[in-house]
Amino acid sequence: MATYADPQALVDTEWVAQHLQDPKVRIVEVDYDPASAYHLGHIPGAVLFDWRKDLNDPVRRDILSKEAFEALNSRAGISNDTTVVLYGDFRNWFAAFAFWIYKYYGHADVRLLNGGRKKWIEEKRPLTEEVPSYPPTTYRAQDPDARLRAHLPYVLNVLGKRGVALVDVRSPAEFTGEITAPPEYPNEAAQRGGHIPGAVNIPWSKALHDDDTFKDPEALRKIYEEAGVTPDKEVITYCRIGERSSVTWFVLRHLLGYPNVRNYDGSWSEWGNTVGLPIER
Numbered sequence: 001m002a003t004y005a006d007p008q009a010l011v012d013t014e015w016v017a018q019h020l021q022d023p024k025v026r027i028v029e030v031d032y033d034p035a036s037a038y039h040l041g042h043i044p045g046a047v048l049f050d051w052r053k054d055l056n057d058p059v060r061r062d063i064l065s066k067e068a069f070e071a072l073n074s075r076a077g078i079s080n081d082t083t084v085v086l087y088g089d090f091r092n093w094f095a096a097f098a099f100w101i102y103k104y105y106g107h108a109d110v111r112l113l114n115g116g117r118k119k120w121i122e123e124k125r126p127l128t129e130e131v132p133s134y135p136p137t138t139y140r141a142q143d144p145d146a147r148l149r150a151h152l153p154y155v156l157n158v159l160g161k162r163g164v165a166l167v168d169v170r171s172p173a174e175f176t177g178e179i180t181a182p183p184e185y186p187n188e189a190a191q192r193g194g195h196i197p198g199a200v201n202i203p204w205s206k207a208l209h210d211d212d213t214f215k216d217p218e219a220l221r222k223i224y225e226e227a228g229v230t231p232d233k234e235v236i237t238y239c240r241i242g243e244r245s246s247v248t249w250f251v252l253r254h255l256l257g258y259p260n261v262r263n264y265d266g267s268w269s270e271w272g273n274t275v276g277l278p279i280e281r
Contacts, residue, residue: 029117030049051098080108086098087112170244175199200228235252242265
């Protein structure tokens with residue numbers, strides 16, 4: 001069986017179990033709803049990043065700033081040479097979003113726990129409610145890597161261009177406009193339903209097995225290439241707020257090695273609410 005393009009981007013539950021006491025490794029649980037996840041029990045030694053409070057700007061619709069990212073890591077006792085392992089609720093959606101942010105700000109060694117919180121619990125591995133405390137560090141982030149992110153003007157500029165693939169990773173019902181938000185977010189809908197013109201619909205979940213681990217490279221490659229999403233193209237992934245599209249971004253860039261993949265984190269909640277933008281249904 002072929003290996004992933006970036007095999008170090010993933011670790012399994014056994015690897016994490018063997019590194020629970022490793023001072024060079026920091027395990028981070030990233031949750032949309034910590035009350036129903038982290039606070040009920042988490043991997044021993046794991047710190048919590050609350051997606052809403054920690055990974056987003058408190059005022060603007062944006063991810064956290066470089067300075068806020070530095071402060072967050074410093075508080076968590078993470079240094080520039082720390083191996084950061086991410087996992088979380090909602091089938092690793094927000095852990096993948098955090099992975100994308102870590103790469104955006106240039107962290108060298110960040111990894112995703114294959115199968116996430118679900119697989120750790122299903123294997124009956126240890127959980128704790130104890131919140132750890134680590135000595136603070138002085139973390140220094142790199143300048144943002146603009147090659148990894150797409151803003152609305154950029155997406156609008158490449159619409160219809162050859163060599164560009166837009167991948168809508170939402171459910172088929174969201175893609176067609178039948179619904180404007182997934183069941184997980186019933187009150188966070190866009191004004192209009194549909195999708196960005198020219199986008200192909202490849203739901204993020206197609207890349208996963210039932211236990212939330214990723215499919216092998218051959219199966220993944222078939223999923224995307226059969227839909228015309230090939231490594232020679234510039235690929236832009238999007239969903240509703242950028243978390244599910246981070247899963248597909250991770251698959252394409254780190255598991256399959258596509259060289260030019262951007263995450264449009266504004267996604268449908270921005271596009272579908274912006275006056276004058278074209279949509280398809």
